[in-house]
Amino acid sequence: NYRVPAEQRQVIRILYLPMVYAIISFLSYRFFRDYTYYSLVEIAYEALTISAFLLLLIQYVAATAHDRTAESALARKEKKKLMFPFCCWRYRPTKMYFMYTLKWAVLQYAVVRPLVSIAGIIAQAENVLCESVWSVHYAYVYLTAVDFASISIALYGLLLFYELTKDELKGRRPLAKFMCIKLIVFFTFYQTFVFELLQKHGVIHATEFWTESNIVDGLNALVTTIEMVFFALGMLWAYRWSEYRSEDLGPRLGVGKALLDSINYSDFAREIYTSLRFFIYYLRTGRREPRAEKDKLEKGQVDFETAFGFANPSSAYYGANGSEDSKGLFRGAGAQGVGGRTMSPSDESNGIGSPDGRGPEGIAMTELSGRR
Numbered sequence: 001n002y003r004v005p006a007e008q009r010q011v012i013r014i015l016y017l018p019m020v021y022a023i024i025s026f027l028s029y030r031f032f033r034d035y036t037y038y039s040l041v042e043i044a045y046e047a048l049t050i051s052a053f054l055l056l057l058i059q060y061v062a063a064t065a066h067d068r069t070a071e072s073a074l075a076r077k078e079k080k081k082l083m084f085p086f087c088c089w090r091y092r093p094t095k096m097y098f099m100y101t102l103k104w105a106v107l108q109y110a111v112v113r114p115l116v117s118i119a120g121i122i123a124q125a126e127n128v129l130c131e132s133v134w135s136v137h138y139a140y141v142y143l144t145a146v147d148f149a150s151i152s153i154a155l156y157g158l159l160l161f162y163e164l165t166k167d168e169l170k171g172r173r174p175l176a177k178f179m180c181i182k183l184i185v186f187f188t189f190y191q192t193f194v195f196e197l198l199q200k201h202g203v204i205h206a207t208e209f210w211t212e213s214n215i216v217d218g219l220n221a222l223v224t225t226i227e228m229v230f231f232a233l234g235m236l237w238a239y240r241w242s243e244y245r246s247e248d249l250g251p252r253l254g255v256g257k258a259l260l261d262s263i264n265y266s267d268f269a270r271e272i273y274t275s276l277r278f279f280i281y282y283l284r285t286g287r288r289e290p291r292a293e294k295d296k297l298e299k300g301q302v303d304f305e306t307a308f309g310f311a312n313p314s315s316a317y318y319g320a321n322g323s324e325d326s327k328g329l330f331r332g333a334g335a336q337g338v339g340g341r342t343m344s345p346s347d348e349s350n351g352i353g354s355p356d357g358r359g360p361e362g363i364a365m366t367e368l369s370g371r372r
Contacts, residue, residue, distance in 0.1 A: 002258040010056035012262040022228035029221035047113035105157030112150040
């Protein structure tokens, strides 16, 4: 049922998490002497999963913009306090720089964590990582500090994003989806802590062929491999395929297309690039950069500005110069299709909409002209 690529590619990436953890844990159990290298790769994929979850939420929020103009999108967000521990400060979500800061707070982890893993792999190869020694003379303490700061910022940004958009996310079970991701991380973290505690208290003993550390790593990897079976079942419950069963959502694409989209991370690169470009332009001029005509998105994908009503006024399927968007994206915030999802001109040929504004079986669709 691959019908909404903008959403479902993120869902597939998230569903990969138990599989990635299980495969890497099995390999680290089988090749226990290289356990550290495998664990560093395993953690790096968590960063990609959290970023994919944010992009999924952005698409969910955009899907609620049915009959909403940019003005109404801004009007429903009021100035409020930040969450603990920064509750003494207030923020105005209608400010565009705040929303971009919130997005970058999460996406930065997709950059920092892989870099930390790469640095850890190099340090391990040079025998200066030393995970079992908490000392400023080794790399582990510095990499852990950077990782802790990065994931703390990412989780705070994600929670703040959820708090800001929870009304728009009703019915999409965002909390259950998020918990499926974080429970995997929490379980693997705390079980590692328990095994290390048992080692320190002499419960785990070395054997003729295995050291105490090898046994701890092996037990941790074996338990993780088994746990991922149950977490995979939990994700099937949270990320239901039935959400995309309706033929009104669009044509059904092939499995090959779904798999290729899920491993194509160009959308990550685009989001990171546009965020950095926004900050550079904003710091230089004090205002946001005008949307470039060359910036094209994939069919059915709604960008960050459109999702929150910041997009420039434009025609529903035409750019400012009157030409049809080569990717077929409706740029108007009010151009929504069945179920509130963003429509594209090609959807008319699929029977979802028609030029006279009528949908399937004569149902009136949203007015196509974007308005301020």
